[in-house]
Amino acid sequence: MTREQADRRAAELxxxxxxxxxxxxxxxxxxxSDREYDxxxxxxxxxxxEFPGLVVPDSPTQRVGGxxxxxxxxxxxxxxxxSLDNTYERREIELFHQYVARQVAERSGRxxxxxxxxxxxxxxxxxxxxxxRYEDGELAYALTxxxxxxxxxxxxxxxxxxxxxxxxxxxxxPAVFEARxxxxxxxxxxxxxxxxxxxxxxxxxxxxxNATAGxxxxxxxxxxxxxxxxxxxxxxxxxxxxxxxxxxxxxxxxREFGFPTAAWTRxxxxxxxxxxxxxxxxxxRGEFPYDIDGAVIKVNDFALRGHIAPxxxxxxxxxxxxxxxxxAQTVLSAITVQVGRTGILTPVAELEPVFLAGSTISRATLxxxxxxxxxxxxxxxxxxxxxxxxxxxxxxxxxxxxxPAGTRPFDLMEHVGGRCPSCGGxxxxxxxxxxxxxxxxxxxxxxxxxxxxxxxRNGLDIEAIGGxxxxxLVETGLVxxxxxxxxxxxxxxxxxxxxxxxxxxVLGERNARxxxxxxxxxRTLPLARWLHAIGIPNIGQAxxxxxxxxxxxxxxxxxxxxxxxxxxxxxxxEEADELGRQLRGAGDPAARxxxxxxLRQSRDAITALGTALETRGLARRKGTKGGRLGVEIPEYxxxxxxxxxxxxxxxxxxxxxxxxxxxxxELGIHPVxxxxxxxTSTTSGPLAGKTVVLTGTLQRYTRExxxxxxxxxxxxxxxxxxxxxxFVIAGENAGSKLDKARELGVRVLTEEEFVAMAGGLPAPxxxxxxxxxxxx
Numbered sequence: 136m137t138r139e140q141a142d143r144r145a146a147e148l149x150x151x152x153x154x155x156x157x158x159x160x161x162x163x164x165x166x167x168s169d170r171e172y173d174x175x176x177x178x179x180x181x182x183x184x185e186f187p188g189l190v191v192p193d194s195p196t197q198r199v200g201g202x203x204x205x206x207x208x209x210x211x212x213x214x215x216x217x218s219l220d221n222t223y224e225r226r227e228i229e230l231f232h233q234y235v236a237r238q239v240a241e242r243s244g245r246x247x248x249x250x251x252x253x254x255x256x257x258x259x260x261x262x263x264x265x266x267x268r269y270e271d272g273e274l275a276y277a278l279t280x281x282x283x284x285x286x287x288x289x290x291x292x293x294x295x296x297x298x299x300x301x302x303x304x305x306x307x308x309p310a311v312f313e314a315r316x317x318x319x320x321x322x323x324x325x326x327x328x329x330x331x332x333x334x335x336x337x338x339x340x341x342x343x344x345n346a347t348a349g350x351x352x353x354x355x356x357x358x359x360x361x362x363x364x365x366x367x368x369x370x371x372x373x374x375x376x377x378x379x380x381x382x383x384x385x386x387x388x389x390r391e392f393g394f395p396t397a398a399w400t401r402x403x404x405x406x407x408x409x410x411x412x413x414x415x416x417x418x419x420r421g422e423f424p425y426d427i428d429g430a431v432i433k434v435n436d437f438a439l440r441g442h443i444a445p446x447x448x449x450x451x452x453x454x455x456x457x458x459x460x461x462x463a464q465t466v467l468s469a470i471t472v473q474v475g476r477t478g479i480l481t482p483v484a485e486l487e488p489v490f491l492a493g494s495t496i497s498r499a500t501l502x503x504x505x506x507x508x509x510x511x512x513x514x515x516x517x518x519x520x521x522x523x524x525x526x527x528x529x530x531x532x533x534x535x536x537x538x539p540a541g542t543r544p545f546d547l548m549e550h551v552g553g554r555c556p557s558c559g560g561x562x563x564x565x566x567x568x569x570x571x572x573x574x575x576x577x578x579x580x581x582x583x584x585x586x587x588x589x590x591x592r593n594g595l596d597i598e599a600i601g602g603x604x605x606x607x608l609v610e611t612g613l614v615x616x617x618x619x620x621x622x623x624x625x626x627x628x629x630x631x632x633x634x635x636x637x638x639x640x641v642l643g644e645r646n647a648r649x650x651x652x653x654x655x656x657x658r659t660l661p662l663a664r665w666l667h668a669i670g671i672p673n674i675g676q677a678x679x680x681x682x683x684x685x686x687x688x689x690x691x692x693x694x695x696x697x698x699x700x701x702x703x704x705x706x707x708x709e710e711a712d713e714l715g716r717q718l719r720g721a722g723d724p725a726a727r728x729x730x731x732x733x734l735r736q737s738r739d740a741i742t743a744l745g746t747a748l749e750t751r752g753l754a755r756r757k758g759t760k761g762g763r764l765g766v767e768i769p770e771y772x773x774x775x776x777x778x779x780x781x782x783x784x785x786x787x788x789x790x791x792x793x794x795x796x797x798x799x800x801e802l803g804i805h806p807v808x809x810x811x812x813x814x815t816s817t818t819s820g821p822l823a824g825k826t827v828v829l830t831g832t833l834q835r836y837t838r839e840x841x842x843x844x845x846x847x848x849x850x851x852x853x854x855x856x857x858x859x860x861x862f863v864i865a866g867e868n869a870g871s872k873l874d875k876a877r878e879l880g881v882r883v884l885t886e887e888e889f890v891a892m893a894g895g896l897p898a899p900x901x902x903x904x905x906x907x908x909x910x911x
Contacts, residue, residue: 138189141182145189146673146778148179152195166481166500168521168529169428169457173221188772191677207287209592213313213373216266216280219431219455220446225410228432231454232406235434235443238451242442252434255382256401256412257369259429259455262319263347265289266372267299272308274301279351289351293318295360298367300393313372314394320347321424324363342522343426365425368394381435399423402435413456420458429457445871460521463496464534465489467518470501470545474557478573478581479565482507482547484518484530491528496520499528503570504547513542547571577616582609585670589617593676594668595657599650603633604642618795620654621802658804662688665806669795673782681774682783685753688807689796693787701753701773702780704744711737711768718764734766745771821892823849825861828876831869833886856881864889 136144152175155167165172176195183190190196222228236250243250264280277293278286293299296318303312320328325343332340340346350362368389371379379385386396399419401412413430420427434440434452443451469485482501489496499520501507510532512518517537518530548562548571555562560575573581586605590597597620600608608614613627629647634640642650663683667676674682686692714737718730748754753774759767773780786792799805827850845852856863856875863876863883876883884892 136182136185138186141186142189142776142778145179145182145186145194146776148175148182149191149194150672152176152179166529167502168460168531169221170223170460173223189776191675207289209281209285210276210278210288211285212266212278212281212283213268213311216264216283216286216315216372217445217449218280218283219453220449221429221455221457223457223459228409228413228454228456229406231432232409235439235452238443239439243439251404252439253402253404253436254409255386255433255435256403256409256416257431257433258397258399258416258423258427259431259457260317260319260367260397261344261426261428262317262367263344263351264315265293265318265366266313266315267293267368268372269303269308269312269314271310272303272305274299291356292351292353292359295356296364296366298365298395304391304393308392309375309377311373311375312377312392313374314368314389314392315370315372316366316368316394318347318351318364318366319343319425320363321365322426323424324365328363366395367397369396369431380437382433382437383435417458429455431455461491462519462521462531463489463491464517464519465496467512467514467516467530470507470514470550472547472551472556474555474573474578474581478555478575478578479503480547480551480555480562480571480573482545482550484512484520486518486520489520491520491522496522496528499530501530504545505570507545507547511544513538513545515539515542582614582616586614586617586620588670589668590620591668595660595664596653597650597657598653599642599646600653604631604650607631607633618798618802621658621804623651623654625651658802660806662686662692662806662808665689666692671782671786673778678775678779682779683808686808688805689799692783693792693796695783697751697753698775698780698783700744700748701775702777702784704741704748704754704771704773705777705780707737707741707744708768708770711741715760715764715768731765734764734768738766738768741771742769745769748773822862824851825849826851826853826859828853828856828860828863828872829866830863830872831866833864833866862889 152172155165155172155175179194180196183194183196222231232252235252239250239252240246265277266280266286267277268275274290274294276288276290277299279289280286294301303309320343322343325340325346328346329340340349346362347364350359350364353359369386371385377388379388383400383402386400389396399416401415403409403412409432413432416427416430432454434443440450440452445451466487467484468487471483471485473481473483482504484499484501486497486499501512510530512530512533515538517534519532519534520528520530522528551562553562554560555573555575555578558573558575558578560573560578562571562573564570565572575581583605586600586609589595590600590605600620605614608620608623608628608631611627611631613623613631614620625644625647628650629642629644631642631647632639633642661683663676663680666683666689667674667679682692682698685697686695692698711734714730714734718727718734721727721730745754745756749756749771754771757770757772759769787796822845827845829845829852853860856872856879858879858881860876860879860881863872863881864886865873865876865883866886873883875881
């Protein structure tokens, strides 16, 4: 794979994986199996390992997939809640053991052959991750996993779960103890709940995990108390006043403190014994009253864990082995097409009902047209289905020998007649998502998703616009396109019914004022936030900040000579490559002469433009190529890749981009880049032009407020520590970034030292109260 091919494929994978992260972690509605997700994730990981220059800060590999729900107050985890790397093969268990042994040997200075690793094998519960914080023995708050760095405060809901102790059974208790585990439903309890809902005329839940996730999202704890939620615990977060040396000891401590833990665990040594435990657990899956989807393997000794380097999203001392999903066969009677919130057309299999993994299945996702063609799925086929992550049914293949005569390959465009099934508008092929997309930005199916994106925390941060509120605003016609939120009035918003006509739940004046206050604040947010919020493909938060720093306002960006020059440089390099290919194939000297002249002219143009961009810090010379042709062509890499440059150019040249600019002018909104954030800033001071990394718990600012304050001081804020980092600002509980800074000799500042150096921090954005104790 060439670098250009890798760049294109990575640009396809990042938004696709990010979408599935959100479906799984935030909306509890995954569309693909864990195995399919892991294949996408590891494909991107392999590309970024081979081409490190393609790694971007907002890549799913750098982060743990996923975001907090807007319906609850968000809190930072004192210690991040990392997810686990998954595997499905026995060989991976052996490789995991080799990695652990090698890491321990290298970091402890012991010979590799002398390292003896003990593991604890536990059942992987198919529930919803939770973290409970106890201070001086009393439950202080409970958080969901969220995005791993911060989660939703669901304390009131967790207090209704009887398995959760409100006070630790310890005398004296530790000053701080965070217990982590899963909330779930027993299979029998889940079946009983569905029978009750059926009798009441309510829709049934698809499975126990969906029911659990939905219960934790309820805003009324009294309703949560009616759900048969349980919990099991198996890990710790922040701990003060207690020392625990191993996983086995931690499980014992948890039981002593009053937490339920798994009845089945095995403590073993070596990969063979680990595999034997995994097989035993697989045989006994049906004996558990709750669903499990795999086994978790953890290094038992906590001291050894400190020697094992983590990956970007998971600890290095643990691995999850996922069992194969349960499958069934049935007949595909029809294919229908749904329109998602981003306008993507998704084919859905209509099936003859079949019982699978605890529920009757009559529909299953087919993902996209390419997937249907790859599997050659046709109406009338007998198909094999499984539950992706034991949640969402998916068609995994056909049974060829049972195909009836006369079946035809499925053609999505023929099926929908070239029009969107929701609005009747035109559709086009979207290569980024390997799918067809409705081109009508006013398609009703897209309104809600676009509004949520605009209002998200790392967008315009419009508080109170979560999933339910966004849906109701669209359904009632108060918002027909996202920027309509800037025309909302107090009365209609306060009267918004978030419930049903039979059981109304009005938003209320207090919440409506909070929403409108956030809308008012959003008017003054800088260009970078707006650029991310309006939803241009390939423009994540980090990219938006870099692009905005080069431009004064939205009009300047829309007509940017800088971005046009970067695109022109790429086209010149592509033209030079084509001339080089023609030259290599030309054997006749008469044919070679004009090609050589053209190549020399191309070289001169590339050199002139590349040098100009390099002087401004917008390109760097990677090297030269084409020496054997008699003309050396300089090769430049621009600040932004082709996906970013093309997306910006296409958006601002499109009717949609023009409409956004026109509407903002009508609303009197003029997003600008503050002078201190501009790439051409002349700001002076100890932080001007410096590269800064934040890590640990700061007491004064949220992540967004701290980043904005630093940028107003002229600093460049990045997420990773390197030899080019000038300062690392370390709060409490700083982790691997602090270790990396010390290893590289980067200057580390405490929060007090930093504030003193800066001569005081700029104030947070007006109207926002900084949360206490923010972990980066």
